[in-house]
Amino acid sequence: MRNALFVVACMMVLFSGTLCFAQEAAKLSPEARKFVRVAEPVVALTHVRVIDGTGAAPFDDQTLVIEHGRISAMGTPAKTSVPVGAKVIDLSGFTVIPGLVGMHEHMFYPSGGPTASSGGSLWYNELGFSAPRLYLACGITTIRTAGSMEPYADLTLKKWIDAGLLPGPKMHVTGPYLENSTTYPQMHDLSGPEDARKTVEYWADEGVTSFKGYRHITRAELGAAIEAAHKRGLKVTGHLCAVGFREAAGLGIDDLEHGLLVDTEFTPGKAPDVCPSPQESDAALAKLDLSSPPVQQMIQDLITHHVAVTSTLAVFESSLPNRPPLSRRVLDAMVPEARNEYLTVRAQIAQSAEAQGGSSTKLFKTEMQFERDFVKAGGLLLAGEDPTGNGGALPGFGDQRELELLVDAGFTPVEAIHIFTANGANWLGESDRIGTLAPGMQADLVVIHGNPAARISDIENVDIVFKDGIGYDSAQLIESIRGSVGLH
Numbered sequence: 001m002r003n004a005l006f007v008v009a010c011m012m013v014l015f016s017g018t019l020c021f022a023q024e025a026a027k028l029s030p031e032a033r034k035f036v037r038v039a040e041p042v043v044a045l046t047h048v049r050v051i052d053g054t055g056a057a058p059f060d061d062q063t064l065v066i067e068h069g070r071i072s073a074m075g076t077p078a079k080t081s082v083p084v085g086a087k088v089i090d091l092s093g094f095t096v097i098p099g100l101v102g103m104h105e106h107m108f109y110p111s112g113g114p115t116a117s118s119g120g121s122l123w124y125n126e127l128g129f130s131a132p133r134l135y136l137a138c139g140i141t142t143i144r145t146a147g148s149m150e151p152y153a154d155l156t157l158k159k160w161i162d163a164g165l166l167p168g169p170k171m172h173v174t175g176p177y178l179e180n181s182t183t184y185p186q187m188h189d190l191s192g193p194e195d196a197r198k199t200v201e202y203w204a205d206e207g208v209t210s211f212k213g214y215r216h217i218t219r220a221e222l223g224a225a226i227e228a229a230h231k232r233g234l235k236v237t238g239h240l241c242a243v244g245f246r247e248a249a250g251l252g253i254d255d256l257e258h259g260l261l262v263d264t265e266f267t268p269g270k271a272p273d274v275c276p277s278p279q280e281s282d283a284a285l286a287k288l289d290l291s292s293p294p295v296q297q298m299i300q301d302l303i304t305h306h307v308a309v310t311s312t313l314a315v316f317e318s319s320l321p322n323r324p325p326l327s328r329r330v331l332d333a334m335v336p337e338a339r340n341e342y343l344t345v346r347a348q349i350a351q352s353a354e355a356q357g358g359s360s361t362k363l364f365k366t367e368m369q370f371e372r373d374f375v376k377a378g379g380l381l382l383a384g385e386d387p388t389g390n391g392g393a394l395p396g397f398g399d400q401r402e403l404e405l406l407v408d409a410g411f412t413p414v415e416a417i418h419i420f421t422a423n424g425a426n427w428l429g430e431s432d433r434i435g436t437l438a439p440g441m442q443a444d445l446v447v448i449h450g451n452p453a454a455r456i457s458d459i460e461n462v463d464i465v466f467k468d469g470i471g472y473d474s475a476q477l478i479e480s481i482r483g484s485v486g487l488h
Contacts, residue, residue, distance in 0.1 A: 025039050025041075025470060027163065027164035028164040028470075029164055029165045029166070031165070031166065031167075032164055032165065032166060032167045034476075035133075035167050035472050035473055035476050035477050035480070036470055036471065036472060036473070037464055037471050037472065037473040037476075038087065038089070038464060038466070038470065038471030039470055039471070040086070040087040041067065041068050041469075042065070042066070042067050042068070042083050042085060042086040042087065043065070043066040043086060043087045043088075043089065043469070043471070044063060044064070044065050044066075044082040044083065044086040044087070044088045044089070045062075045063070045064040045065075045066070045089050045091050045096060045447070046063050046077070046082070046088060046089065046090050046091065047061055047062075047063075047077075047090055047091060047092040048061075048062055048063075048064060048091035048092075048094050048095065048096050048447075049061075049062070049094065049095040049096070049451060049453075050062045050064060050074065050095070050096055050437060051095060051096070051097045051414060051417055051437075051452070051453055052098070052436055052437040052438065053097065053098040053417060053418055053421040053422045053435055053436040053437060054418065054422060054436050055414060055415060055418040055422070056414070057414065057453075058095070058414070058451075058453045061076065061077065062074060062075060062076065062077075062080075063075065063076070063077050063080040063082065064080075064096060064437070064445075065080065065082065065083060065086065066443040066466065066469050067083070067469075068469065069442065069443055069468045069469035069470075070440060070441065070442055070443055070469065071437060071438065071439050071440065071441050071442075071443050071445075072439055073439055074437060074438065074439060091447060093449065093450070094447055094448060094449055094450075094463065095447075095448045095450065095451055095452060095453070095458070096437065096445050096446065096447055096448070097139075097417055097421065097437075097445065097446050097448065097452070098417075098421040098422070098434065098435055098436055098437050098444060098445055098446070099139060099140070099141025099142060099169075099421070099434065099444035099445055099446055099465070099466070099467065100138075100139050100140040100141065100142075100399060100403075100420050100421060100424075100446065101140075101141075101142045101143075101420065101421055101423075101424025101425050101428070101434065101435055102135065102140045102142070102143040102144070102169075102383070102384045102385065102399050102420075102424070103143075103144050103146065103255075103310050103382040103383060103384040103424045103427065104144070104146040104257055104258075104310045104312050104382075104383075104384025104385060104386045105135065105140070105143040105144065105145055105146060105384055105385065105386075105387070105395065105399075106131075106145060106146065106147065106148075106149075106386070106387055106388065106395075107126055107127055107128065107131045107132075107145060107148070107150070107153070107154050107157060107395075108124035108125060108126050108127060108131075108148075108149045108150065109124060109125050109127050109131075109338070109387065109388075109391065109485060109486055110123075110124055110388055110389070110390075110391050111123050111124060111125040111338075111486065111487075112341060122183065122184050122185065123185070123186070124149045124186060124388075125486065125487060126149065126150045126153045127395065127484075127485065127488065128153060128157055128488070129481065129484060129488040130333070130395070130481040130484040130485045130488050131168075131387075131395040131485075132157060132161060132166055132167065132168025132169065133167055133168065133477045133478075133480060133481050134333070134394060134395040134396035134397065134477070134478070134481060134485070135168065135169045135395050135396045135399075136167055136168050136169050136396075136465055136467065136472055136477060137396055137462065137465065137472070137474045137475075137477035137478045138395075138396030138397060138399055138400055138462060138465075138474070139396075139399075139400070139446035139448075139459075139462050139465050139474075140169050140396055140399050141169050141170060141434070141444040141446075141465065141466075141467045142169055142170045142171075142172070142424070142425075142428070142430075142434055142444070143169045143170070143171055143172065143384075144172040144174060144210060144384070144424075144428065145171065145172070145173050145174045146174050146212055146237065146257065146310070146384065146386070147174050147176075147177050147212040147214070147239075148173065148174055148175060148176050148177075148208075149176075149177075149186045149187075150186075151173065151175055151176045151203060151206070151208060152206075154171070154173045155173055155206065155207050155208070157171065158171040158173055167472060167477060169467070170444075170467070172209050172210065172428060173207065173208045173209060173210075174208060174209070174210045174211060174212050174237075175199070175200070175203035175204075175208040175210070175211045175212070176188055176199070176203065177212060177214040178190060178196055178199065178200075178211060178212060178213045178214060178217050178221065178222070178225050179213075179214035179215065179216055179217055180216050180217055180218065180221060181214075181215070181216040183216075187214070190217065190221055192220070192221065193220045193221050193223070193224035194224070195221075196217075196221040196222070196224045196225040196228070197224045197225065197227070197228045199225070200224075200225050200228040200229050200232075200234075201228055201232075204228075204229070204232045204234060208234075209234060210229075210234055210235045210236065210237065211225055211229050211234065211235075211236045211237075212236070212237050212238060212239065212257070213225060213236060213237070213238035213239075213240060213243070213248075213253070214238070214239055214240075215239060215240065215241035215242065215275055216241065216242050216275050217238070217240070217242060217243065218242060218243070218273040219243050219247055219251065219272070219273055220273075222236075222238065222240075222243055222248065222251055222253070223251045223252075226251055226252045226253060227252075230252065235254040235255065235427075236252075236253050236254055236255075237253065237254060237255035237256065237257055237310070238253055238255070238256055238257060239257040239258055239262060240256065240262060240263070240264075241262060241264055241275035241276070241281075242264075242273050242274055242275040243273070244263060244264055244265030244270075245263045245265060245298055245301075245302065245307075246265060246298055246301050246302075247265070248307075249301050249302050249304075249305040249307045250305070252305070253307060254306075254307065254308065254427075255307065255308040255309070255310060255382065255427065256302070256307060256308070256309050256310070257310045257312065257386075258310065258312050258316075258386070259309055259310075259311060259312075259367050259370055259371055259374075260285065260290075260295075260366065260367055260370040261285065261316065261363060261366070261367045263298070264276050264281045264284075265298070266284050266285065266288055266294065266295075267280050267281045267284040268280075268284060282359070282363060285363055285366060286359060286362060286363060286366075288366070290366065290369055290370060290373060295370075296373075296377075299373060299374055299377050299379065300377065302374070302379060303374075303377060303378050303379050306380075308379070308380040308381070308382050308423075308427050309371070309374055309379060309380070309381055309382070310381075310382040310383065310384055311371050311381055311382065311383045311384075311402065311406065311419070312383075312384055312385060312386040312402070313364075313367065313368065313371075313402055313405035313406065313408075313409065314385040314386070314393045314398040314399070314401045314402040314405060315385060315386040315387070315388060315389045315393050315398070316364055316367060317364065317393075317401070317405060318349075318389040318390050318392045318393055319349060319360050319364075319389065319390070320349070320360055320361055320364060321349055321350040321360075321361075322346075322350050324392070324401055327397070329397065329478065330392065330394055330397055332482055332483070333394055333397075333478070333481055333482060333483070333484065333485045334391075334394075334483070334485045334486050335483055335484065335485065335486040335487045335488075336483075337486060337487075338391055338485060338486025338487070339486075341391065342390060342391045342392050345390040345391070346390065346392065349390070368405075368408070368409035368410065369409075371406075371409055372409060372410050372411070375411075375419075380423055380426065380427065381419050381423060382419070382423050382424050382427055383399075383402055383403070383406065383416075383419050383420045383423075383424070384399065384402065385398030385399045385401070385402045386398075391486070394485055395485075399420075400459050400460050402420070403416050403417070403420055403452075403456060403459050404456050404457060404459065406419060406420070407456040413452055413453045413454070413456045414453055416456065417452070421434075421435045421436065422435040422436050423435075442468055442469075443466050443467075443468060443469035444466060444467055444468065445465075445466045446462055446464075446465055446466075447462070447463045447464040447465070447466070447471075448461055448462055448463065449461040449463050462474040463475075
């Protein structure tokens with residue numbers, strides 16, 4: 001009798017999983033469904049190389065079974081049977097990795113336009129059409145928006161994607177920037193700590209799941225925001241300037257964006273709650289010895305306070321001469337106006353770099369070393385791209401470039417993938433569902449032609465992206481946004 005009950009229970013669980021997956025697939029709109037290549041409830045990926053995201057060496061010639069949106073089995077062919085009736089996909093010559101967890105992403109793009117002083121490119125267009133498709137096409141199955149220009153639009157995009165109306169990644173929406181400068185007209189200008197607290201409480205009620213302090217936020221405002229967010233069980237990150245890293249760690253911040261290149265605490269004569277000029281802070285960083293006690297103490301302070309750091313090497317690279325290498329797929333994705341503006345600014349950077357004598361390249365290498373030192377000391381390094389700057393780091397494409405740059409910084413490809421998958425899932429509190437490949441995990445994974453463990457550039461050869469067990473065609477998604485980035 002007991003065995004019979006057990007069998008019935010198992011059948012009920014299996015039926016429930018089948019039903020849930022069928023509902024997940026069926027809810028896709030016709031627009032989303034046209035990008036689906038694999039929708040069968042049971043799929044076996046055979047003869048595939050697996051990089052599981054844990055940091056372990058790749059496993060060759062594996063069978064990975066997906067059942068009803070989750071990984072049910074993974075191992076050698078001798079120990080992993082293919083279920084009867086499964087759709088079998090022979091992936092000889094391919095690699096699977098966990099879906100990337102992009103921790104500094106945006107749904108907007110620098111669009112130029114007039115400012116109060118008629119200079120700069122301070123206006124941003126929401127890319128509600130092209131950005132979600134590009135992220136998913138490039139293997140980023142989960143994102144944190146790390147600051148919203150249009151938070152209601154981001155929240156609505158999340159709802160539409162979750163409902164299957166649009167193709168796109170799972171979204172963790174960060175609230176509007178917490179800033180007290182009117183430099184960016186789309187940002188709210190904080191009036192003080194009470195305003196910071198009320199802003200956090202309002203947007204927490206609206207559904208955002210994290211917050212971001214920005215450059216001119218004061219210690220009092222940042223502290224009030226952190227306290228209000230933590231009361232709701234939410235986290236706070238920061239792209240800071242007026243507040244130094246150690247000050248922010250003392251206030252309880254959970255993450256710091258961009259790394260050492262935005263930490264101003266080493267700038268001589270820095271006044272409290274004042275953001276030094278870029279020239280002052282860059283000059284100080286250029287002279288900084290990363291092995292010196294002050295820097296090493298800062299690193300230890302971050303680790304002691306459990307503060308993560310998000311690497312965004314891809315956006316920093318865009319300030320270097322003739323980097324990254326021009327990519328046809330990037331240029332093809334842009335509207336003509338955005339493409340022309342990007343190529344013009346890129347040429348200007350190359351010209352100005354000659355006069356600067358390579359200072360930007362030196363700072364870039366300093367940031368790479370800082371990130372290695374932070375991880376070596378035990379820090380939690382996250383990764384994303386920050387698709388802003390001069391417009392060359394497009395959603396998704398920039399994330400793939402970020403992985404390549406982490407390898408250039410000295411991490412192995414497997415380490416870089418671990419940073420971009422398991423570490424992000426850890427910070428989000430979702431390690432039991434995403435970030436690694438193992439039986440029981442959600443079937444969020446990327447099928448790549450080639451071997452990124454040997455050639456990290458193969459990360460650009462994405463073929464299929466599985467999100468919750470549904471496989472999307474990467475090439476079709478990319479083709480659908482041709483000539484759209486910058487406007488749509």
